[in-house]
Amino acid sequence: MNYAEFLERKSFGKEELLAFGHGSLVSDAPERFEARLPLPPMLMIDRIQQIHREGSRGRIVAERDVALDDWFFQCHFLGDPVQPGCLGVDGVWQLLGFFIAWSGGLGAGRALGCGEVEFFGQVRPHDRLIRYEVDVRRYTEMPRAGACLVIGDATLLVDDDPIYTIRGARVGTFRDIRYPDYPNPSEQSRGGRMER
Numbered sequence: 001m002n003y004a005e006f007l008e009r010k011s012f013g014k015e016e017l018l019a020f021g022h023g024s025l026v027s028d029a030p031e032r033f034e035a036r037l038p039l040p041p042m043l044m045i046d047r048i049q050q051i052h053r054e055g056s057r058g059r060i061v062a063e064r065d066v067a068l069d070d071w072f073f074q075c076h077f078l079g080d081p082v083q084p085g086c087l088g089v090d091g092v093w094q095l096l097g098f099f100i101a102w103s104g105g106l107g108a109g110r111a112l113g114c115g116e117v118e119f120f121g122q123v124r125p126h127d128r129l130i131r132y133e134v135d136v137r138r139y140t141e142m143p144r145a146g147a148c149l150v151i152g153d154a155t156l157l158v159d160d161d162p163i164y165t166i167r168g169a170r171v172g173t174f175r176d177i178r179y180p181d182y183p184n185p186s187e188q189s190r191g192g193r194m195e196r
Contacts, residue, residue, distance in 0.1 A: 002028050007104060012048040020098070034108040034178050035101035037094055041071045044091030045132070053103055058136035060095045066127045066158070073125050083123035088130070088164050089114065092154045095134050096171040103139055105148030107173035110194070112149075114169040121163025131157045134169075146175035 001009075001016075006026050019025035021037040037043055050061040066083075073081035090111070097109035123130060134154040141148050149172045156164040179188035 014046050032106040056139050060134040062132045064130040068125045081125050085119045088156045092169050096150045100148045100150050100173050105173050107175040108178045109173045112170040112172050116167040118165045123158050127158045148173045
């Protein structure tokens with residue numbers, strides 16, 4: 001699809017999310033359109049059912065099918081398989097990063113934190129469906145800094161039962177931080193503190 005079509009879409013299927021992760025979804029991407037979703041097994045979303053924005057606010061509803069042989073059930077924990085809660089939080093960060101790109105923000109995405117996380121349920125191997133309901137509280141573009149920021153609150157449900165709430169999840173996109181020449185050493189091959 002072209003960039004204009006990408007910006008107008010209100011839902012995305014698995015193939016499209018995978019293409020976005022590979023950087024091949026948008027045929028005429030503008031310069032510095034560098035945001036990506038992680039690829040499997042770290043991709044925590046199978047489809048985006050709904051995405052919309054009104055000014056600086058918006059909403060995303062997405063789903064992930066639970067599979068009996070998901071990689072984390074094999075190691076977390078032996079004899080007591082449960083999806084790590086941090087992967088649900090990561091799914092919210094993935095969706096917020098996608099929201100920035102879909103809203104026209106440029107640069108590569110990074111999770112910046114969250115205010116409050118509460119787990120009061122769990123995902124087990126015989127559950128069927130995880131649903132993310134993310135309310136975007138604020139989307140901001142900072143052109144002089146070459147960055148964008150999104151802040152959202154989320155509820156995760158498994159088979160229609162709420163199991164997590166996440167408040168104040170934050171993701172930003174930044175220019176000139178990508179490391180496309182991995183594994184070769186280069187200017188971006190080391191981490192550490194990012195400038196604020």
